[in-house]
Amino acid sequence: MSGAAPARASSPVFAGPLLQVQNLSVTIPSARGDVHAVRDVSFAIQPGERVAVLGESGSGKTMTALTLLGLQTPLAQVSGVLTFKGRQFDLARQRDAAATVLADAGVIFQDSLSSLNPISRIGTQLVERLSLRGWKKAPAHVEAVRVLNYVGVADAEARMSAYPHELSGGMRQRVMITMALLAKPSLLVADEPTTALDTTVQAQVIDLIRAVQAENGMSLLLITHDLAMAAEVCDRAVIMYAGYVVEDVTMAELLRRPRHPYAEALLGAMPRLDTPGSQKLDMIEGEPASALGDFDRCPFMPRCRHADAACEGSVPALAVIAADHVARCVHPGRVGLGTPA
Amino acid sequence: MSEPVLELRDVTKRFGTRRRPIWALAGISLHVDAGETLGIVGESGSGKSTAARIAVGLDLPTAGNATVMGRPVSESGGKGLVQMVFQDPSASLNPLLRIIPSVREPLDAGSGKTPTARQSRALQALGEVGLGGEGGDRFPGALSGGQKQRASIARALAALPPVIVCDEAVTALDVSIRAQILNLLRGVQDAHGTACLFISHDLCTVAYMSHRIVVMYLGKIVEVGHTEQIFAMPAHPYTCALLSAVPQLQQGRHVRPRIRLHGDPPSVMRPPSGCRFHTRCPMADERCRSEEPLLRQLENGHLAACHYAPVDEARLAALAAARAAA
Numbered sequence: 001m002s003g004a005a006p007a008r009a010s011s012p013v014f015a016g017p018l019l020q021v022q023n024l025s026v027t028i029p030s031a032r033g034d035v036h037a038v039r040d041v042s043f044a045i046q047p048g049e050r051v052a053v054l055g056e057s058g059s060g061k062t063m064t065a066l067t068l069l070g071l072q073t074p075l076a077q078v079s080g081v082l083t084f085k086g087r088q089f090d091l092a093r094q095r096d097a098a099a100t101v102l103a104d105a106g107v108i109f110q111d112s113l114s115s116l117n118p119i120s121r122i123g124t125q126l127v128e129r130l131s132l133r134g135w136k137k138a139p140a141h142v143e144a145v146r147v148l149n150y151v152g153v154a155d156a157e158a159r160m161s162a163y164p165h166e167l168s169g170g171m172r173q174r175v176m177i178t179m180a181l182l183a184k185p186s187l188l189v190a191d192e193p194t195t196a197l198d199t200t201v202q203a204q205v206i207d208l209i210r211a212v213q214a215e216n217g218m219s220l221l222l223i224t225h226d227l228a229m230a231a232e233v234c235d236r237a238v239i240m241y242a243g244y245v246v247e248d249v250t251m252a253e254l255l256r257r258p259r260h261p262y263a264e265a266l267l268g269a270m271p272r273l274d275t276p277g278s279q280k281l282d283m284i285e286g287e288p289a290s291a292l293g294d295f296d297r298c299p300f301m302p303r304c305r306h307a308d309a310a311c312e313g314s315v316p317a318l319a320v321i322a323a324d325h326v327a328r329c330v331h332p333g334r335v336g337l338g339t340p341a
Numbered sequence: 342m343s344e345p346v347l348e349l350r351d352v353t354k355r356f357g358t359r360r361r362p363i364w365a366l367a368g369i370s371l372h373v374d375a376g377e378t379l380g381i382v383g384e385s386g387s388g389k390s391t392a393a394r395i396a397v398g399l400d401l402p403t404a405g406n407a408t409v410m411g412r413p414v415s416e417s418g419g420k421g422l423v424q425m426v427f428q429d430p431s432a433s434l435n436p437l438l439r440i441i442p443s444v445r446e447p448l449d450a451g452s453g454k455t456p457t458a459r460q461s462r463a464l465q466a467l468g469e470v471g472l473g474g475e476g477g478d479r480f481p482g483a484l485s486g487g488q489k490q491r492a493s494i495a496r497a498l499a500a501l502p503p504v505i506v507c508d509e510a511v512t513a514l515d516v517s518i519r520a521q522i523l524n525l526l527r528g529v530q531d532a533h534g535t536a537c538l539f540i541s542h543d544l545c546t547v548a549y550m551s552h553r554i555v556v557m558y559l560g561k562i563v564e565v566g567h568t569e570q571i572f573a574m575p576a577h578p579y580t581c582a583l584l585s586a587v588p589q590l591q592q593g594r595h596v597r598p599r600i601r602l603h604g605d606p607p608s609v610m611r612p613p614s615g616c617r618f619h620t621r622c623p624m625a626d627e628r629c630r631s632e633e634p635l636l637r638q639l640e641n642g643h644l645a646a647c648h649y650a651p652v653d654e655a656r657l658a659a660l661a662a663a664r665a666a667a
C-alpha cells in the first residue's frame with residue numbers, strides 16, 4: 001500500500017453504537033406463501049468495530065444487509081427500528097432511513113463485474129462518484145488516482161481509462177474498494193467480498209480490507225459464509241439461521257466456547273489445515289430450515305444433537321450468556337463442551 | 342508395485358488455434374493407485390479441471406495418454422471404468438428423468454447385467470448415499486442441492502468403477518451439507534475400495550480427503566507429495582504461499598509465516614519464461630527467469646519443480662515482506 005490514507009472519519013458526535021437494528025423483520029410474498037427472510041433480528045455495530053454476519057444460503061444474512069441499505073426488493077415488507085449515528089427510524093414507515101445509511105456507507109459486493117458499469121471506463125465511474133458529492137472534475141480525477149494508488153492498483157493513471165472487463169477479478173475488487181472509500185464512509189459493508197477470487201488473491205483483498213478499515217477507523221459489516229475468514233477479520237460474530245440471529249458473540253469467545261448448537265456444529269464441520277484428514281468431520285444432519293411459514297419449535301431442533309422436549313412449543317428467546325453474548329437456545333449450558341457423549 | 346488405476350502420462354492439452362495456442366496443460370504426469378485418493382489443488386487457470394476432463398475421457402489430450410486399468414480412457418473399454426461427479430448437481434442430472442433411471446444409466450450403458458439386477462443395484466447405490474425409500478422416484482427439481490449431489494455420487498458409484506473423479510464436488514454446497522457429502526464420499530470409497538481423483542481449489546477440503554496431493558500452477562505440476570509431507574514441509578514457494586493464504590480459525594494467531602504474493606496469476610495465454618511462477622515468487626532470480634525447473638524428487642514420494650526446493654518458509658516470508666515494502 002502506498003500514499004497517504006484518506007482523511008479519518010471525523011469522531012462521532014453521537015453516543016452509543018454507529019448502527020443498531022432492533023426487531024428487524026423482512027417478509028417477501030411469493031406464490032408458495034410468505035418468505036420470512038429475516039425474523040426479529042437485532043444487533044449493533046460500535047464505531048470502529050468489525051462485525052461479521054455469518055450464515056449459510058437462505059439464512060437471511062444478505063437480506064439483512066440489503067435492507068439496511070434500502071436495496072431490498074420493493075415487494076419486501078419491512079418492520080423494525082434502525083438507529084444510525086444517533087438518529088432513530090421506524091423502518092416500516094420511514095423509507096428514507098436506508099438512504100441515510102447508504103449515503104454514509106461504502107459497499108463492496110461479491111460480483112465486481114456486475115457491480116461496475118461494463119460500458120463505462122473505471123475513471124469515469126470513480127469521478128462520477130465524487131461528482132455526486134459536489135467535486136469538480138479535475139480534482140475528482142486526482143483524488144480517484146490517489147485512492148487507487150492507496151489500495152494498491154499499480155499504474156493507476158492508466159487503469160483509469162480501462163473498462164471493467166479488462167481488469168482481473170482481484171483488481172476489480174480493488175476498484176470496488178476505491179469506489180467505497182471515495183465517499184469517506186463511516187461504515188464499510190462487504191458482502192462476500194472474496195468468494196469469487198482465487199486463494200492467493202483472496203488473501204491480498206482480505207489484508208487490504210483490514211488495513212483500510214484500521215487506517216480509516218470506520219466500522220465494518222462483513223457478510224460471509226466463511227467462518228475462518230470472519231475469524232481473521234472481525235471482532236464480533238452475528239450468526240444467523242433460518243432468518244433468526246442464533247448467536248451474537250465476540251469472535252474470541254465464539255472460538256473458545258460457542259453457546260448455540262448450530263455455531264458449535266459449524267466449527268466442527270469445517271475441514272482444517274492443522275488436522276488434515278485425521279479426524280472425521282462432525283456432521284450436521286439434515287437440511288437447512290425452510291424460510292416459508294412459522295416455527296412452533298426451535299428452527300435448528302431437527303438437526304441438533306442437544307435437542308429435547310424443551311425445544312418444542314415455541315422459538316426459543318435469546319438467552320443472555322454474558323453482557324455481550326446472547327444465544328437463541330434453551331440449553332446453552334450444554335453447548336460447546338467438546339465432543340458429544 | 343501394482344499398476345496404477347488411473348494414469349496420465351506426459352499429457353498436454355492445447356485449446357485455441359495453432360497460431361494462438363492456449364496450453365491448458367503443459368505436460369503433466371500423475372497416477373492414482375488402487376483405493377487411493379489423489380487431490381489436485383490449484384487456482385483458476387492451473388489446468389486442474391482440464392486434467393479431470395481428460396482423466397474421464399471428456400476431452401482428448403493433445404499429446405500424451407490417459408489410461409485407466411492400463412487401457413486408454415478414450416476407448417470403449419476404458420470409458421465405463423472411470424466416473425465423474427461434477428460441481429453443479431443441477432446441471433449434471435437430467436431434469437426430465439426421475440432419479441432412479443439417472444443412477445441406473447451407467448449400468449444400462451453396458452454392464453451386461455439383467456434389467457432386474459441393474460434396478461436393484463441402482464436402488465442399493467441410492468441407499469448407500471442416504472436416498473433410499475421414495476427418494477429415487479422423484480425428479481431432480483424436487484431435491485435439495487445436497488440431495489442432488491448424493492444422487493450424482495450414487496450414479497458415479499452404480500457400476501462400481503475402480504476410480505471416480507470429483508471436480509469441485511462440494512464447492513457449491515453450504516458448510517453443513519459439505520461435511521455430510523465429504524464424509525459420505527469417504528465412507529463409500531472405503532466400502533468399495535474406490536480410488537478417487539479429487540479436485541478442488543479449497544486446500545482444506547483437499548487435505549481432508551486426500552492421501553497424496555498434487556499442486557498445479559499454470560498448466561504444470563509444481564509439487565507432489567503425501568498430504569503430511571505437503572503440510573509439514575511444503576517445498577515449493579507457491580505451495581508455501583497457498584498454505585499461508587488460507588484463513589485459519591485461530592484468531593489473530595498464524596501458525597505459518599505469512600507469505601503474501603504480489604499480483605494476480607498470469608494468463609495461461611502468455612505463460613512467463615523459465616519458471617512459470619517467477620513473476621510472483623519472492624525469491625526468483627535470473628536463473629528462474631530463463632531456466633525452467635524440472636520436477637525432482639526431494640525424498641520418497643515428495644517432488645517439487647523449483648531450483649531452490651525445499652525452500653525455507655521463514656526466509657520466504659521475510660523476502661515476501663521485503664518485496665511488499667519496496
